[in-house]
Amino acid sequence: MSMVNVTLPDGTVNEYAAGVTAGEVVTDALGKKHGCLAARINDVERDLSTALTDDCHIEGILAESDEGIHILRHSAAHLLAQAVMELYPDAKPTIGPAIDRGFYYDFAMEPIGEGDLKPIEKKMHEIARRNLKVERVELDDQELRDHFTSNPYKIEIIDDKLEDGDGSTIYKQGEWYDVCLDRTFQVRRN
Numbered sequence: 497m498s499m500v501n502v503t504l505p506d507g508t509v510n511e512y513a514a515g516v517t518a519g520e521v522v523t524d525a526l527g528k529k530h531g532c533l534a535a536r537i538n539d540v541e542r543d544l545s546t547a548l549t550d551d552c553h554i555e556g557i558l559a560e561s562d563e564g565i566h567i568l569r570h571s572a573a574h575l576l577a578q579a580v581m582e583l584y585p586d587a588k589p590t591i592g593p594a595i596d597r598g599f600y601y602d603f604a605m606e607p608i609g610e611g612d613l614k615p616i617e618k619k620m621h622e623i624a625r626r627n628l629k630v631e632r633v634e635l636d637d638q639e640l641r642d643h644f645t646s647n648p649y650k651i652e653i654i655d656d657k658l659e660d661g662d663g664s665t666i667y668k669q670g671e672w673y674d675v676c677l678d679r680t681f682q683v684r685r686n
Contacts, residue, residue: 501551512548519544522556532556533567545632569594571630572620577601578672579619584608589674590649604649628670640664640675650675 498514504525512521518535522544526532534543534557541563548554557563573592576599580587584605592601635643637658643666644650653675658664666673 500548502548503551503553505553505555514549515547517544518542518546518548518554521548521554526556530556531558531560533559533564543632566594569599573599573601574667574669574674574676575620575623576616577603577674578623578669579616580605581672582623583616583619588647588649591653592674623670626670631668633666633668633673635664635666640666643673644675 499511500514500516501509501511502516502521503509508525510521510524512524518537522530522532522535532544534541535546536542536555536557537546537548538552541557557567559565559568570593573594577589577592580601580603581589584603587603587605590602590604592599637654640654640658641651644654654664665676667676
């Protein structure tokens with residue numbers, strides 16, 4: 497079995513079996529209550545499910561850090577999109593970024609009013625309580641197109657943001673999924 501050397505922020509080098517996840521390393525180094533949402537691997541932000549196959553430096557990204565708050569907001573945008581799609585199945589999600597003071601998600605759909613916001617919020621809480629696993633799935637260009645064939649806005653994003661042949665990541669939460677150029681993480685509500 498191949499091994500990888502992982503250097504922690506304090507300079508400690510630990511050896512692990514290749515394929516260990518960033519989350520397993522962070523938990524090993526910091527304990528189960530580490531409070532990290534993601535990790536910086538060789539100075540690149542990655543989710544905790546990222547498999548380590550080469551020697552690297554790793555540092556956990558805490559929820560309360562600026563990067564952690566951005567990740568939480570981005571994940572909440574995905575949760576919002578899932579809630580809207582469950583309530584309005586004909587809606588076409590476009591983009592849903594984290595912003596400085598929160599998050600949003602744009603949809604092509606019939607307009608909604610102020611009275612529709614509470615049911616959307618309630619649905620978000622319901623979905624969060626389901627504690628659905630968030631899975632990162634890497635897809636090539638054709639697989640991306642196949643997943644989003646019924647959404648011209650996502651196809652436009654794929655065409656505009658990705659170089660030919662690059663593929664991208666989707667994050668899947670239950671039956672809902674979205675193309676994602678950013679990190680998304682499980683939002684749980686107890």
